[in-house]
Amino acid sequence: MGKIQHDLSEGISILRKEGTSLFLKTMTEVDMLKFRYDLHKVGSQLSDFYRELGERFTEAIVKKDHGFLSKQETKDLIERIDTVRIDEEKYKKELDDLRDLQKDKGG
DSSP states (O other): OHHHHHHHHHHHHHHHHHHHHHHHHHHHHHHHHHHHHHHHHHHHHHHHHHHHHHHHHHHHHHHTOTTGGGSHHHHHHHHHHHHHHHHHHHHHHHHHHHHHHHHHHTO
């Protein structure tokens, strides 16, 4: 009876360890998917902002508006671009960190 109890205890211990490992690996994958999605959204935002800035710039050239860059709405747009670029770098770093974590764990 002692041998069976020992084997069961050892089996449960292995299941816990493997279950925890699988859970952590799955959570890492889920986090990576989330950051990839966030990175895609940020890239889309940047594309929209750059397009808007380009359209404004083109319009300013046509209208010979030399004060284009000093207008508040242009400054606000450039600030939004900078903010989104900071977010983009954050998501890229998070993805790199998760990839490194997977490499370290052999996943």
